[in-house]
Amino acid sequence: MALTLFRGIQTRPLLPYSTAFSARKHVIFCSMQSTQTEASTRSKQQAPSNFTETARAKAVEKVLKDFEAIIGIETHVQLSTTTKAFCSCAYNYGSQPNSCVCPVCMGLPGALPVLNSKVIKCAVMLGLALNCKLSLSSKFDRKQYFYPDLPKGYQISQFDIPIATNGFIDVDLPLEFGGGHRRFGITRVHMEEDAGKLLHTGSGRVPLLEIVSEPDMRTGIEAAEYAAELQRVVEIKNLNSFSAMSRAIDFEIARQAELYNQAQADEIVQETRLWEEGSQKTVTMRKKEGLADYRYFPEPDLPEVILTEEYVNGIRDSLPELPEMKRRRYEQMGLTMQDVLFLANDVNVAEFFDATIANISDIKLAANWIMGDIAAYMKNEKLSINEIKLSPQELSDLIGSIKSGTISGKIGKEILLELMEKGGTVKGLIEEKDLVQIVDPDEIEKIIDKVIANNPKQLEQYRGGKTKLQGFFAGQVMKESKGKANPGLLNKILVEKLNAKS
């Protein structure tokens, strides 16, 4: 669902300083269209192998010795409100074309827009999550242009007074790309109606929040991480092309640098380019759009948007924990950055992890189980953590049962697999399969006695000096106990018995 567009590739120097070998700076504005829908599925796309990622990164690294890429990102977040932005028409993603329309979204003569209050709430939440300054009084404007999919001849947007400005987003880069902490500025967040898509009015007029970043990113990876962090903040569900975005930007950096090196810099113009996944290239989509005069003026059909401190504070108090706060919290728990990024960067994994550690003290153990066996299973089966049958409660029970010695670690791994595949409870499985570890020395002794009695020949050999047979006896005892004998006790008693003078 992600559409990566490059807009506003500027050829003029933007920043006053330059890197050692470069006199020019290019600003690449990347516009991201993302869609949030309830029916979405988790990303099952395999990321390109680390080898190609690394190779690409190296190629870009080489270019960046001579050039500094300056990247800003414009993101359109489509809200999952059940109604459209400026009318009360039901909005269902994927519904039949033109099946949910009313005079308002058709732009019929006499129809007026009415703002959906949920859009304002979402905008305030996002503004707060992105550390922005909120405008307690903002307004809507009309952006005017003719286009077949724009029934009114203008788009309702916010021009000079957006609802939120001057924010930032904190990002931890992945360790495989060198890691490190970055802060990227957010220029503004504003509300607008989505311009209709083609003539399919049913999907048009959907509420959008547009997030414009400062041109603070320098590489494809930084841009992709910015986008990924944004996804975590707004919980966009099915945007899965961060790697495509990263590749597209790196391609664009290389392309522009190449043109510049060949003295064809005048071919670098302000335009919209489209990333073609098949050929792994960007191509021209629209040119000269920067020249348009949109004749913005205040939208007379909508009153100003007035926010009270009270309203804003209410929303601030109800905000969920943000990903950056989560990462710092996990870091303080003593987890490594590798663990932190894995656990915190997927909101579902983080929720699972937090629920698991609510009942147990060994946080590191819980992290290991999730990042080890559970992650491996999810990867093999291509499932998300919400799709496996294991619940956090059962994982903490399982860890508890191993720690208390009720079951062995080996049995724990077996049970885990069953819990992930079929569900059920740890307690139930242990009882059902009679898996409780035998820790009673008398009971273990009885089994050992039985095994020794059944193997007089091997006993004789052992006592004759072939002490390696201890392993054979231990195996037999474990087999006889159906794997439940406590290994420590077993060995201790076995040695005593084998070495006993009869």
Add this chain to the structure above:
Amino acid sequence: MLSSVQNPRVLLLHCRRSKPFHHHHHHHHSKSIHAASLAHPISASIPTSQIQTIQKSILSREKTTRQFAEEFLNRLRLTEPHVKSFLHVSETVLNEADEIDRKIDRNEDIGPLAGVLVAVKDNICTADMPSTAGSKLLENYRPPYDATAVKKLKESGAIIVGKTNLDEFGMGSTTEGSAYHVTANPWNLEYVPGGSSGGSAAAVSARQCVVSLGSDTGGSVRQPASFCGVVGLKPTYGRVSRYGLVAYASSLDVIGCIGTSVADAGILLQSICGHDNLDATSSKREVSDFTSQFISKDYFESQPLKGLRVGVISETLGDGVDQEVVSSIRGAISHLEELGCTVTEVSLPSFSLGLPAYFVLASSESSSNLSRYDGIRYGNQTVSDELSAVYGGSRANGFGPEVKRRILMGTYALSAGYYDAYYKRAQQVRTVVQKSFKAALDVHDILISPAAPSAAYKIGEKKNDPLAMYAGDIMTVNVNMAGLPALVLPCGFVKDGSASLPVGFQMIGSAFDEEKLLKVGHIFEQTLQDMVVAMYHPPWNPGLLFLTSMADPLVTVVFAIVKAA
């Protein structure tokens, strides 16, 4: 209790009135239609609420709804070929009237406007009738929905009699800007009815309907009311939902009411106003009961308006205003003084700034509002392979010259590099205008001015002089800029050659205080004495049939003559 109005103009009318009424009327009637010359106004009675009369008659079964409806339809059929108020006349009026009669038989609730024939300006959407806004671009366009005001009318039992003519998209002051035909002033068919709600005012004036809806962006209800000698009410911005009103200038547009009495205008407003979820600019303010203001004249005290502070806007009675108009206003002022008002002059220095600022703002908004008419969805599309040629061609062929002029002005005013000099500056002027009105209304209960600098002029007289036409809006645009309510009611006549044409005066009130305007207006017209009230009825107008009776033999004769003509 009251003496006559001191206006010499009105006194003159008073003298003329001595001729026998019926006879006189009879003779001039057929003549005037051919010659389009004005006969002498004829006295009737003090304006009564036609709505209340109808309601009383049908509930007491004195007359059926169908009888009332037939009277109006007959008159409409007779007068329409001359006046041309309508772009569309409903074919279901009698059926709807019968339905109301059946409801009365079944003792069901019929609503406060039951049986009232309401004409609706054609830029207000109606689901079962065309809604062209007077433009070729919307020829044959039928909206799939009713405007909120229309929906409320229907819920109140009103019968929509048809859609009235207007200047295309409401842009004009004469109704000559209609893409379909020119409407005539019922007082003299050679004269314009005003505009842009010329069809709605003419229809009420000619008694083709009981009341009508218009829209007022810069005076489009008030100026035609003045030209046609009827009552026009422009409510406060936000008082009536604009949902379903084809937008001209959204921050100024308001749906207004036209009737033959203040009471009818008030009753009509009562049924269409109030907050609407479909219009974010509609006010949530509580609506008071306007009709409680309409007490009978018999209960008036000797000075029923004692203590009311009236400010006469001095800038509106100076240069450029017809002296006869000024005399009429002075007559009205004297009458208000007799009613107990304290009248003083008040200066609004920003008054003259309002007109240019209005045209910048209204044109800017209209350039945006009208961009949806791109030939893709409505109207005749110009065929071309190239998209911009489809847009350009369809708009070039579809819009009339005045609309194009305003789109061009507005587009210019909003363009990069000009925005600050025009649009922004005009908004600043608007704030100044709002403040000066607020200050004046802090020390006065109502403000008074003419409704227009002149009475109606001849058809074609200003058609090719847009600036002269724009200048005619000077009395009304400031009120829209400030968003205030205003009531226009007849106060005299102006002579133009052999023609004698009505003029109205404008009362401006504080925001959302329509109640006060209606109260003052009602007392004003109830105390005029019968001699001036004549002006409420165009001389040749068979509208008087309504006030007498269909059974009156003499009237029937008149009817027959008109028919023959």
